[in-house]
Amino acid sequence: MALAVENGRRMFDYWLTVYKRTWKGTMISSFLLPMLYLAAMGIGLGSFVDSNGTGALGGVSYLQFIAPGLLASTAMQIAVGEATYPVMSGLKWQKFYHSMIATPLRPADVVYGQLAFIAFRVFTSCAVFLVIIALFGGLKSPLGVLGLPVALLVGMAVAGPIAAYATILDNDSGFAMVFRFGVVPAFLFSGAFFPVSQLPDWIEWLAYVSPLWHAVDLSRNLSLGTVNPLLALGNLLYLLAWFLVGTRLAVRGFTKKLIG
Amino acid sequence: MSDGASSVGQVSEQRESLVHVRGLRKSYGDFEAVRGIDLDVWRGEAFGFLGPNGAGKSSTMRMIGAVSPISGGTLKILGLDPAADGPSIRARLGVCPQDDTLDTELTVRENLTIYGRYFGLSRAECRERADELLEFVALTEKAKVKVDELSGGMKRRLTIARSLVSKPDLLLLDEPTTGLDPQARHLLWDKLFRLKQAGVTLIITTHYMDEAEQLCDRLVVMDGGLIAAEGSPADLIRDYSTREVTELRFGPDVMLADHDALAGKVEDLAQRIEVLPDRLLLYTDDGERAVAAVHERGLEPAAVLVRRSTLEDVFLRLTGRTLVD
Numbered sequence: 180m181a182l183a184v185e186n187g188r189r190m191f192d193y194w195l196t197v198y199k200r201t202w203k204g205t206m207i208s209s210f211l212l213p214m215l216y217l218a219a220m221g222i223g224l225g226s227f228v229d230s231n232g233t234g235a236l237g238g239v240s241y242l243q244f245i246a247p248g249l250l251a252s253t254a255m256q257i258a259v260g261e262a263t264y265p266v267m268s269g270l271k272w273q274k275f276y277h278s279m280i281a282t283p284l285r286p287a288d289v290v291y292g293q294l295a296f297i298a299f300r301v302f303t304s305c306a307v308f309l310v311i312i313a314l315f316g317g318l319k320s321p322l323g324v325l326g327l328p329v330a331l332l333v334g335m336a337v338a339g340p341i342a343a344y345a346t347i348l349d350n351d352s353g354f355a356m357v358f359r360f361g362v363v364p365a366f367l368f369s370g371a372f373f374p375v376s377q378l379p380d381w382i383e384w385l386a387y388v389s390p391l392w393h394a395v396d397l398s399r400n401l402s403l404g405t406v407n408p409l410l411a412l413g414n415l416l417y418l419l420a421w422f423l424v425g426t427r428l429a430v431r432g433f434t435k436k437l438i439g
Numbered sequence: 440m441s442d443g444a445s446s447v448g449q450v451s452e453q454r455e456s457l458v459h460v461r462g463l464r465k466s467y468g469d470f471e472a473v474r475g476i477d478l479d480v481w482r483g484e485a486f487g488f489l490g491p492n493g494a495g496k497s498s499t500m501r502m503i504g505a506v507s508p509i510s511g512g513t514l515k516i517l518g519l520d521p522a523a524d525g526p527s528i529r530a531r532l533g534v535c536p537q538d539d540t541l542d543t544e545l546t547v548r549e550n551l552t553i554y555g556r557y558f559g560l561s562r563a564e565c566r567e568r569a570d571e572l573l574e575f576v577a578l579t580e581k582a583k584v585k586v587d588e589l590s591g592g593m594k595r596r597l598t599i600a601r602s603l604v605s606k607p608d609l610l611l612l613d614e615p616t617t618g619l620d621p622q623a624r625h626l627l628w629d630k631l632f633r634l635k636q637a638g639v640t641l642i643i644t645t646h647y648m649d650e651a652e653q654l655c656d657r658l659v660v661m662d663g664g665l666i667a668a669e670g671s672p673a674d675l676i677r678d679y680s681t682r683e684v685t686e687l688r689f690g691p692d693v694m695l696a697d698h699d700a701l702a703g704k705v706e707d708l709a710q711r712i713e714v715l716p717d718r719l720l721l722y723t724d725d726g727e728r729a730v731a732a733v734h735e736r737g738l739e740p741a742a743v744l745v746r747r748s749t750l751e752d753v754f755l756r757l758t759g760r761t762l763v764d
Binding site: 182185186189190192193196197200201273274275277278279280281282283284285437438 | 504506507508525526527529530532534536538540541542543544545549552553554556557558559601605
């Protein structure tokens with residue numbers, strides 16, 4: 180275990196070195212989209228929704244209603260982005276994973292280092308986004324900052340399974356499926372913009388399966404001060420299960436691909 | 440290959456087996472890439488794997504690199520079992536893979552420093568090592584250039600520099616000069632020779648016979664997952680070819696069938712004769728005498744060449760002239 184931590188840290192260094200060159204580009208992709216949503220939905224659509232009274236949302240502004248969910252959704256999107264193309268590059272295009280396992284690093288160490296870097300990306304991006312949300316008045320209570328660890332958790336919950344999926348693909352066309360049938364519907368029906376109870380039952384249940392709904396629900400309840408401890412614990416355990424199972428799958432996929 | 444008695448650990452022999460292989464096998468599904476090979480690589484030597492594509496060289500190299508689990512037999516690397524001690528073994532190996540796996544987005548120097556980190560060197564050690572190695576492979580001036588902008592030869596040199604970051608005991612080079620121009624190849628050979636003089640044990644796979652003759656103290660020729668021959672380049676030439684080869688060309692209008700007939704007239708002049716579409720090869724210890732005898736028999740080849748036997752003759756004899764795809 181100590182070896183895995185040490186080796187994972189060495190591999191994480193690789194990404195920091197790369198990130199020193201690419202961070203400017205990721206600033207735009209990490210912040211532009213969530214900012215646009217925040218502006219268009221929270222402030223644009225929000226002023227329209229709020230003009231009809233805030234009763235339907237339990238007395239909070241629409242911006243405050245959606246901001247915690249947008250934070251969680253941003254986390255998911257960054258994590259998926261970092262677990263798709265970069266992973267395929269390491270395996271197939273630039274093959275840097277192959278040069279790593281010729282050193283003392285093992286496939287599992289490569290996975291841990293990769294996940295650590297995804298965690299770093301999710302955490303730093305979401306921290307900045309959270310500050311912006313707070314400046315816009317998107318947090319109802321100070322507890323809303325706990326949306327940050329929740330965002331990190333949902334990022335980790337999706338990163339493992341997606342990285343595992345990347346190991347079984349022959350080319351990157353499979354990622355379009357992830358975005359079209361995974362990320363986009365999960366985002367739209369996550370409950371970030373409206374309560375999923377508004378949806379037909381079968382879609383509502385699909386939303387409950389998605390890890391993002393759990394993160395959105397928990398994050399919002401923290402900000403709005405409507406936490407139900409039991410439900411919150413359920414949210415956390417569900418996300419944790421995705422993280423643990425996903426990481427296991429990723430280790431298996433990397434091992435098979437790299438030393439098969 | 441029946442030298443089972445001289446296995447590792449015999450201190451009396453005063454040579455240490457860095458790679459000890461007995462009955463080694465590797466299969467991928469139903470396909471057997473390596474079908475039971477025995478060999479030892481001694482400390483300080485340069486050991487070569489020759490063989491056509493699909494002979495099992497790269498599979499063997501991956502097993503020796505402790506990244507590919509063995510399917511059968513015994514493999515000890517630096518005295519350790521790769522199944523149990525993979526990371527400790529790899530910590531003492533340098534690997535120069537067939538494809539460049541450099542990070543093209545990073546600079547030349549960053550490629551070295553980050554690789555040193557994988558071995559657990561401190562950042563300061565990595566920087567120091569990177570500068571030494573850039574000097575060694577004559578890339579100091581390119582230190583801050585992105586790898587993308589390097590020529591093929593420079594990339595190979597950088598890959599070799601990278602494999603030396605951890606000061607390995609054993610360096611594995613999989614086709615180190617494939618695709619390089621002659622200048623770049625000679626420069627690389629020079630670097631590899633200097634490493635060998637510095638006491639690094641080298642294991643090299645190659646398609647180039649001149650490379651094998653230049654670099655290897657000892658080599659094996661692999662074919663179809665088995666070892667077809669083993670020895671020093673000189674031993675192999677002595678055992679599997681003659682001292683000289685006489686090449687007779689009879690001009691463009693002489694057909695293969697005529698070559699067969701001509702071969703019949705001279706076959707007693709050589710230990711072995713090979714009939715090719717454009718020429719006859721006479722394997723003999725005295726090429727000039729064979730030429731004289733050919734003329735005495737009234738044959739008038741359009742062109743005659745007498746040359747020394749090379750490893751290439753050995754290789755083609757052992758693995759055939761048929762193209763392997």
